[in-house]
Amino acid sequence: MSEGTLYDKVWENHKVTELPTGQDQLFVGLHLIHEVTSPQAFGMLEERDLDVAFPKLTHATVDHIVPTADQSRPYKEDAAEEMMAELEQNVRDAGIDFSDPTTGDQGIVHVIGPEQGITQPGKTIVCGDSHTSTHGAFGALAFGIGTSQIRDVLATGTVAMEKQKVRKIEVTGELQEGVEAKDIILEIIRRLGTEGGVGYVYEYAGEAIEDLDMEGRMSICNMSIEGGARAGYVNPDETTFEWLEQTDYFQENPEKFDELKPYWESIQSDDDAEYDDVVTIDGSSLEPVVTWGTTPGQGIGITDPIPSPEELPEEKQDTARRAQEHMRVEPGETMEGYDIDVAFLGSCTNARLPDLRRAARIVKGRQVDDDVRAMVVPGSQRVQRKAKEEGLKDIFEEAGFEWRNAGCSMCLGMNEDQLEGDEACASSSNRNFIGRQGSKDGRTVLMNPRMVAAAAITGEVSDVRDLKEVNLA
DSSP states (O other), X not given: OOBSSHHHHHHHHHEEEEOTTSOEEXXXXXXXXXXXXXXXXXXXXXXXXXXXXXXXXXXXXXOSSSOSSOOOSSOSSHHHHHHHHHHHHHHHHHTOEEEOTTTTOOBOHHHHHHHHTOOOTTOEEEESSGGGGGGGGGTOEEEEOOHHHHHHHHHHSEEEEOOOEEEEEEEESOOOTTOXXXXXXXXXXXXXXXXXXXXXXXXXESHHHHTSOHHHHHHHHHGGGGGTOSEEEEOOOHHHHHHHHTSHHHHHOHHHHHHHHHHHHHTSOOTTOBOSEEEEEEGGGOOOEEEOSSSTTSEEETTSOOOOGGGSOHHHHHHHHHHHHHHTOOTTOOSTTOBOSEEEEOTTTXXXXXXXXXXXXXXXXXXXXXTOEEEEOOSBHHHHHHHHHTTHHHHHHHHTOEEOOSSOGGGTTOTTOOOOTTOEEEEOSSOOOTTTTSOTTOEEEEOOHHHHXXXXXXXXXXXXXXXXXXXXX
């Protein structure tokens, strides 16, 4: 097993005891909750007459069911209003901080934690959402958990888990123009498979990773789960520390920053750390990656041909045939020129301010194709506000994009934000499963934010490198 990695150090720092099941009981440093997976857990506590053990280590928001068009209360959908009302009652009774829409801090749980500074290196972080791995970008161990585990964390502040192996993924070199963090993680999943990370956590390293801003690192860690890994993380460095120092938490508590920084540095993986596996990828050879199928692992470079099922391992051939039939693509073709009906810029993967800025540089001065329905859904109210201040909202709206309020939206097809019939969507989200965006006949093509912007303008999957970027200043 691994030794001397950040994973090993943080795990041991939070280990309470070894349980009879062979699992370890870990203390949880931050528990993030939202409206979809927490009501049942709070109900379990009420049935047992239990209180929330550590309300100050718990933070709530609303993201999945919150409408992104009309957020007036009561919500139009009864189920959404019911879940929202129940969360409001639960957090009020327990004394839990709640970033609700009236605060100006509401947003996708994996966006607001980092931007508020409560996501920090060396913490164990859990949430009832699979993409909790996002927070690993800060050098935290962040895991998605189920409802019964949410109950356990609420009641005890601990969670039972089995320790995983550690795979180091080194991405070397300098990324080409038009290539982003999203392309790195799609390439990793393409190479290692959607089940390649089962039994592992991924440590992302190498020059290409170190050169990324925090938003890029979050995009990569976010999709660790799509590759089967239990979590993913990046060792904290000066980029991490500079981000944290500017957050509200440390602006209000500067002495805490000075106090914690030595600890953050101490948990970095040792130079001679031992890993269970090491994979190296040449980042300089990558081009924009798009998916051709119905899993995040079915991806190719924008100029590469769609593979023939017969070229793939036997266990993947039937899945590939079904995916190609659903997506209406043919082996040997490229995805460039694939007609789209919808362009979705949003999700916990790519709805942060730098994502919107990059897309806006493609959109500015251009018009959305007449046959495309395009929308921008900022990841949080803070992102929404700052984007408006910078003029990004105007750029998108003048081009023909619809500007929405913060939420998960079309990533999982909530409320009215859904594909209709067999529409094809260029999406900056993380999953392209059949039915994921609201229609069993809908077709989703995953790509980076600039590629989404390019597809919206051209009406088809396009190589963003062929479109000149515009200076936003």
